[in-house]
Amino acid sequence: QKEVEQDPGPLSVPEGAIVSLNCTYSNSAFQYFMWYRQYSRKGPELLMYTYSSGNKEDGRFTAQVDKSSKYISLFIRDSQPSDSATYLCAMRPSNDYKLSFGAGTTVTVRA
Amino acid sequence: EAGVAQSPRYKIIEKRQSVAFWCNPISGHATLYWYQQILGQGPKLLIQFQNNGVVDDSQLPKDRFSAERLKGVDSTLKIQPAKLEDSAVYLCASSHSGQETQYFGPGTRLLVL
Numbered sequence: 001q002k003e004v005e006q007d008p009g010p011l012s013v014p015e016g017a018i019v020s021l022n023c024t025y026s027n028s029a030f031q032y033f034m035w036y037r038q039y040s041r042k043g044p045e046l047l048m049y050t051y052s053s054g055n056k057e058d059g060r061f062t063a064q065v066d067k068s069s070k071y072i073s074l075f076i077r078d079s080q081p082s083d084s085a086t087y088l089c090a091m092r093p094s095n096d097y098k099l100s101f102g103a104g105t106t107v108t109v110r111a
Numbered sequence: 112e113a114g115v116a117q118s119p120r121y122k123i124i125e126k127r128q129s130v131a132f133w134c135n136p137i138s139g140h141a142t143l144y145w146y147q148q149i150l151g152q153g154p155k156l157l158i159q160f161q162n163n164g165v166v167d168d169s170q171l172p173k174d175r176f177s178a179e180r181l182k183g184v185d186s187t188l189k190i191q192p193a194k195l196e197d198s199a200v201y202l203c204a205s206s207h208s209g210q211e212t213q214y215f216g217p218g219t220r221l222l223v224l
Contacts, residue, residue, distance in 0.1 A: 042218075046211075088153050101155070104152075
């Protein structure tokens with residue numbers, strides 16, 4: 001079993017739709033949870049970062065962490081064609097900066 | 112602020128050949144990471160440097176991979192000899208010490224034939 005499992009996708013949605021992305025994990029030591037966005041042939045860029053359980057909102061993006069279920073989500077509201085990318089979840093324990101990544105979900109937003 | 116620079120962007124080699132990748136992190140970033148991203152997978156950490164010292168190389172295949180960060184600035188990752196399964200994108204990232212955000216370079220896309 002992989003340490004981090006991510007819904008494989010791909011997802012194709014119309015412009016303006018809500019995109020929901022999910023990851024599950026097995027390591028209960030994970031405390032920091034991140035979402036990275038990776039455009040084609042580019043390196044990942046940090047999109048959202050949360051510590052422990054709870055919600056965090058940044059503009060059209062909302063990250064949720066449920067540590068009791070070992071489940072994290074990213075929601076993109078009012079999706080735009082520019083949101084078309086691969087989204088990677090990543091996480092780490094509190095005492096180690098080594099990130100464990102999911103495999104990524106590729107999202108296409110159709111104009 | 113200039114981003115993380117990597118070269119070359121693409122490399123095609125035959126198996127058993129050697130190859131080297133170069134990374135120049137963001138100025139002032141003490142921590143440097145090399146990741147391997149195989150198609151359809153998330154990045155996997157190969158090695159982490161803090162200044163010119165190795166913090167974690169537990170997932171580096173040391174029989175064929177080596178990395179150095181002389182003078183604590185730019186870094187080189189080498190593969191010798193390459194295998195077919197080394198075909199991947201090699202990503203370099205850097206961060207301030209103790210800071211969460213890792214800034215990634217564009218990667219070097221390696222194809223081993």
